[in-house]
Amino acid sequence: MSDLKAPVAVDSDGSEAIQRTGVDSRPAATREEALELYEIQHTVDMIRSGGYTRVALQFPDELLADSSLVSTLLQNSLPDVCLCTLADTSLGSCCVDEVAASHNGADLIVHYGRTCLSLTSRIPVFYVFGREPIDTMDCVEKMPKGDVLVVCDAPYMYKIGEIAGGLRRRGVGSVVESRFDVPGVYVPGAEKRRPGRVWDLEGRPLSEYNILFVGQESLTLTNILLTQRCRTVFSYDPLKRVLREETMANRHLARRYHMVQRARDADTIGIIVGTQATGYLGLIEALKTLLRRARKKFYVFTVGKLNVAKLANFPEINAYVLVACPENSIVDSKEFFAPVVTPYELLLAVSQREWSGDYVTDFGALLSEIENTSVVEDDDVPHYSLITGKLMQRRHVDAQGSGGEREEESTSLVVGVDREIVRYLGSAGAEYLLSRSFRGLGHDGAEEEEQTEPMVAVEGKSGIARAYAREPRD
Numbered sequence: 001m002s003d004l005k006a007p008v009a010v011d012s013d014g015s016e017a018i019q020r021t022g023v024d025s026r027p028a029a030t031r032e033e034a035l036e037l038y039e040i041q042h043t044v045d046m047i048r049s050g051g052y053t054r055v056a057l058q059f060p061d062e063l064l065a066d067s068s069l070v071s072t073l074l075q076n077s078l079p080d081v082c083l084c085t086l087a088d089t090s091l092g093s094c095c096v097d098e099v100a101a102s103h104n105g106a107d108l109i110v111h112y113g114r115t116c117l118s119l120t121s122r123i124p125v126f127y128v129f130g131r132e133p134i135d136t137m138d139c140v141e142k143m144p145k146g147d148v149l150v151v152c153d154a155p156y157m158y159k160i161g162e163i164a165g166g167l168r169r170r171g172v173g174s175v176v177e178s179r180f181d182v183p184g185v186y187v188p189g190a191e192k193r194r195p196g197r198v199w200d201l202e203g204r205p206l207s208e209y210n211i212l213f214v215g216q217e218s219l220t221l222t223n224i225l226l227t228q229r230c231r232t233v234f235s236y237d238p239l240k241r242v243l244r245e246e247t248m249a250n251r252h253l254a255r256r257y258h259m260v261q262r263a264r265d266a267d268t269i270g271i272i273v274g275t276q277a278t279g280y281l282g283l284i285e286a287l288k289t290l291l292r293r294a295r296k297k298f299y300v301f302t303v304g305k306l307n308v309a310k311l312a313n314f315p316e317i318n319a320y321v322l323v324a325c326p327e328n329s330i331v332d333s334k335e336f337f338a339p340v341v342t343p344y345e346l347l348l349a350v351s352q353r354e355w356s357g358d359y360v361t362d363f364g365a366l367l368s369e370i371e372n373t374s375v376v377e378d379d380d381v382p383h384y385s386l387i388t389g390k391l392m393q394r395r396h397v398d399a400q401g402s403g404g405e406r407e408e409e410s411t412s413l414v415v416g417v418d419r420e421i422v423r424y425l426g427s428a429g430a431e432y433l434l435s436r437s438f439r440g441l442g443h444d445g446a447e448e449e450e451q452t453e454p455m456v457a458v459e460g461k462s463g464i465a466r467a468y469a470r471e472p473r474d
Contacts, residue, residue, distance in 0.1 A: 060093035118277030140166035153215025266318030274324035326361030
């Protein structure tokens with residue numbers, strides 16, 4: 001058996017969602033469409049049978065246009081149940097937002113749309129994948145012959161049996177369909193099996209199969225290209241009714257390898273908390289230990305949804321590692337000022353192992369990999385940078401991860417006569433401040449002997465730009 005979580009792209013800052021009219025630019029759902037698309041009656045029956053009284057409805061940005069209608073339809077059938085809508089999730093919309101739900105005292109979360117099926121730790125969750133329209137016969141007729149594993153994005157999973165059956169009738173070859181292994185309601189601690197996407201190839205290797213991915217282009221597809229060693233990946237877009245052979249794997253791998261090399265050159269690492277899934281705290285602690293062994297400085301950030309502006313506030317950070325759900329951790333960071341890598345890529349960056357192109361995304365497997373990997377701990381040994389083409393010497397960082405040479409138990413900030421902040425406890429912010437050409441008024445452009453006293457604050461101009469108070473008026 002193999003498994004693959006169903007991912008979703010990392011959310012933007014949410015500003016685009018306000019202007020959207022529906023899913024993937026389609027009009028907002030009508031009442032009749034919403035009853036089927038959002039499985040209203042099934043959800044009502046589940047809430048009643050479970051005796052839930054406070055239910056949080058979590059929608060991704062692309063489904064917010066229908067959230068009011070869905071809430072109204074559920075409330076009409078559940079007048080005694082308190083419903084609340086989580087319109088703006090704390091992190092990626094594929095992860096269940098337990099923090100926001102707990103703030104509303106929810107005893108159940110109904111999660112709509114694409115999901116990574118990450119485990120929750122406190123609140124039960126019920127998944128509604130949706131039922132987006134698709135012309136299954138068009139998909140079947142366009143798929144070339146060959147043994148095939150059918151993988152559908154969450155909104156099209158309800159049609160996977162019909163697609164697989166059509167391919168078998170066409171005689172394309174051996175056909176295997178994936179499925180979601182998830183209980184009706186996932187209760188933390190009550191289920192022994194881990195929710196996820198599974199398939200059975202009956203002992204044959206995946207390298208003998210083609211993969212047919214049904215869904216729009218997204219990080220779901222990117223993750224399949226990077227992690228699954230199959231013959232060929234074909235994707236079918238139900239909206240455009242287009243089947244294409246994906247040939248971007250080598251380009252993606254080259255880009256990720258470039259990120260690994262940039263992370264290898266980095267002295268200061270930012271650990272970004274990007275999920276609330278069970279096990280993320282253990283992985284963060286393991287990454288801290290790994291970075292201490294590699295003698296790199298690190299900081300932990302919780303920034304919610306990633307965007308360029310947020311991370312640009314920390315220019316002293318050389319690289320970031322995103323601790324997110326298995327597929328959501330792969331971020332295209334071309335626009336970011338520093339690379340954003342996965343925990344496994346960071347492991348490759350600080351270790352001596354060769355990269356085969358494989359990816360490890362499961363938290364448990366990552367913990368095992370980190371514990372069994374040796375890192376370069378000799379500060380005196382430089383390494384050759386594939387980015388700069390030069391030998392690079394790492395900065396000294398003590399075993400606790402707080403870089404820089406420091407005085408014995410010094411607790412005061414040392415300021416010299418030249419007003420420069422001395423590196424204290426390896427502070428990356430202080431080191432970056434020293435390297436800047438501008439460090440504040442009264443500290444730049446003046447001779448060293450003139451910097452003994454700070455500038456005195458003076459009252460500035462008042463009024464409006466067209467006529468300040470102290471200026472003559474016509």
